[in-house]
Amino acid sequence: MFNYKARVVRWIDGDTLQVEIDLGFYVQTTQKIRLARIDAPEMHDTVAYRERQAKHARAVARKFCPEGAIVTITTTKQNKDQYARYIAEVIYNDTNMSDYLIDKNVAKLYKK
Template identity: 30%
Template sequence: MYQYKAKIIDVYDGDTVTAVVDLGFLHFQEMKLRLYGINTPELKGEDRDRGLVVRDILRNLILDKEVMIHSYKDKQGKYGRYLATIFLDGLNINNWLVDEGHAVVYMP
């Protein structure tokens, strides 16, 4: 597992964000992250309305915030995203989304 400080700069949907990740020694990298272990409603198709609600909830929670990310692989998945768990002030955001009914557990 890898741990990094990051700032969330975009929330695409309830389980995909873009962050500027602090890699250390003044090196920063913009990365797309897929929230590990969860799935949220999509922005396209019949779940669009719910997907927009969940996206906005996540935006209000973490957009433009400093977070900690735990990444479980050092390579990108099939859509070019790294799998990550996001923590805001110690709160596991991935688990919170599931606990609040905004996401379901998903293990590919």
């Protein structure tokens, strides 16, 4: 397990965010992170109500953990999805973002 401090740059959708990660020794990288264990509606869905659900999920995430917030990212080595995003647990104010979005009913547990 690897833990990093990061600053939220922007929320892409309800389960994906872009962060600036502090790697130490004055080294930083910007990466897209997919929240582990959950699935939220996609922003570019062709069905209008699903797109509205996606915008709502992103708004809930953004309201709780705004852009510029400092988060802790926990990931394992080589844990990427098919789009080369790191899959990670993201903690903000001692709250796991995946659990928070499930509790707010804007995301569901990811099933393979």
